[in-house]
Amino acid sequence: MKRNVRMFAVIKTGGKQYKVAEGDVFTVEKLVADAGETVQFNEVLMLGGDKVTVGAPMVDDAAVQAEVLEQTRSAKTIAFVKRRRKHSSQRKRGHRQPLTLVKITGILANGAGKSGVKAALGTVSGAAVAAAAPKKAVTTKKAAAKKAAPAAEGKVGAAPANLLKAAQGDADDLKKISGVGPKLLGTLNEAGVFHFWQIAEWGPAEIEYMDDKLSFKGRIERDDWIKQAGEFAEAAK
Secondary structure, eight states: OOOOOOOEEEEEETTEEEEEETTOEEEEEOBSOOTTOEEEEOOEEEEESSSOEEOSSSOTTOEEEEEEEEEEEOOOOEEEEOOTTSOOEEEEOSOOOEEEEEEEEEEESSOGGGSOOEEOOBTTOHHHHHHHSOOOOOOSHHHHHHHHSOOOTTOSSOOOTTOOSSOSSSOOOGGGSTTOOHHHHHHHHHHTOOOHHHHHTOOHHHHHHHHHHHTOTTHHHHTTHHHHHHHHHHHTO
8 A cells, every 4th residue: 555655845934945835834034024915935845745856956936825923033042252361251243043933734735836825035135125116106107218218228227308319400510529539429329319419318327328329338427417417408599
């Protein structure tokens, strides 16, 4: 008669690996969750039981779910200082590592992506927390204009919305701006830039885009083109 083997999983969280089974209670590096919440560990390295599955490096669509029991802290660390020809000493340092006590409630061999359970994110994973947080609506006029500006495919930043197909009247002498020579002037004109007022209106995304377009990373901010262009545009009125 075949004996059923208790299912277990090896998960990764907070830079550590844990072998867990349903009903296990243990502490992990602090998670962004409140007591009573159910979270899901999506980094599963291995599943074991009647059948063993090893990830490469993670087991696809597998997860381990757990209930957050409480947010706690570790005991204070003891530092032992040895001094030559003097009495050694030891003292407790003030740091207590924040931890989260969890209880494993289920192991999913598949279907993790459709479970709808909140991912177990650690506080050290700033990028992951930011990615999981709901995006705030853009309300500023400048941000709205940036969103409306067409972004060039494969390029960084956003193309300025004030680029022109031709100069409006006589083109400004953009060579007055520090760092702009005949070659750079030609590149600016090809990109649709003919006037000081155009450059003066650029924001961070437009500067990033034009830096990439001109192949002179940092030139616009380093030579303060925006300020120079604004002054020349004002003087030309």
